[in-house]
Amino acid sequence: MRASRLLSILILLQMRGRLSAETLAQEFEVSVRTIYRDIDQLSAAGVPVYAERGRAGGFALLDGYRTRLTGFTPAEADALLLAGVGGAASDLGIGAEAAAAQLKLLASLPPDSGASAQRVASRFHLDPINWYSRAESIDILPALATAVWTEKRIRIRYESWTDLVTRDVDPLGLVLKAGIWYLVAAVKRQPRTYRVSNIRALDVLGGQGKRPARFDLARFWTTWAKDFEARLLKERAVVKLSPAGLRGLRGVNEAAAEVARDSGQPCKPDGWIKADIPIESIGHATGQMLRLGADVEVLKPPALREAIAREAQKVASIYQ
Incomplete structure (x- = not known):
């Protein structure tokens, strides 16, 4: 268990850059003291990880260091093709790219793992749309996804329950919930949620969007959804x-x-x-x-x- 956590910490630092001990402790549901011991263990194993003090400090890897310990286990390869959501890549305008990436990823797996993952994909299919419903056709979604990915500030004309409003927002992420797309965007650094099908117009503004420090889309959505249900x-x-x-x-x-x-x-x-x-x-x-x-x-x-x-x-x- 600890070896797996050490590898996961290493990959997270490689992917996200500097992370605080508190953030890592929350990620792995362990104590801060355990994270410090793990960092010491990585350092003793020759991983060039260092600590920076201060308010914006944390742990980071030396520039240019990358681990090659990213091979898939058989179980991870089996789960690979179950992680995608049917139709989502096409909705976002990257269906062809997603298919190409999947082929490349399968080709990089160990000899038997690729066939195993394909066998799983041929036996399990994820359909996120409710019964007697149809997926929303949203022409604006690819452009919105590009704005989210490039962190460009946007202006949206949005039809709420009570009015048609125009707002300048900083896009933070897209969420697919039961076949319905939602935009999470910040207004004055406060995250809000908008149903994409209710966005009547979209303009990309010149400035770069401002992302709240350490914003976590999955954590925000889970909290927001529970609060929404309670209020509803x-x-x-x-x-x-x-x-x-x-x-x-x-x-x-x-x-x-x-x-x-x-x-x-x-x-x-x-x-x-x-x-x-x-x-x-x-x-x-x-x-x-x-x-x-x-x-x-x-x-x-x-x-x-x-x-x-x-x-x-x-x-x-x-x-x-």
Whole structure:
């Protein structure tokens, strides 16, 4: 385990340049003291790693040093072709380049590893698009990806829920979530998220974009997504669910279904459960609960019960 971590530290320093002990400790989920011991071990092994003190200090490799310890293990080669997302390279305008790079990478693997990786790719396929959905066709995406890669400041005309606005932003990264592309960009050094399909116009400005120090796209997205879900499902409802209702709830509100499954209490009729679940709003939850039919009964809030009763009466009047 430690040998693997030492190699990973070496490769990270080669890829990212100077890194602090705190950053490395967070990366590998170990203590700062452990990182210092690892750095001492690398130095003792002849790796030219040095430390710089100060606020912007950290560990770095001597200029020009590169390790050749980058061979793939058989398991890593098997996982190689599972790391890509189907269609993403084509969306970004680099489909041909990605295919060429994949061939070159396979050619560089040990003799048996390339065939193994190709065998895995022929048996597993990743489709990130939801059922009954289609991938968004976004003509602006290749130009946006270029701006992200070259760190060019851009001006976007963006259609939000409430208005059409123009903003100058520093692009930080692109995220593909369930077949939908999102741009993460900084406004006055504060990262924000924009759905790419809502960008109506894009202009590349003359200046270089400003990237917040030590910004981590994956870490930002994970935190932002959890916060977004929490803000979205900010209201509550008390419901009774049949077994079929609980299964159906998964299709309309996965978070609510998870809460109901974990905290629901048995109630009458037999086999039903009672649970306090998160909902987005009265209007949104009305449509969701109606989809479950007689397999759900809303107990609270009264406004949701009344909204469901009104809609049910409208539906019944059509078929009378």
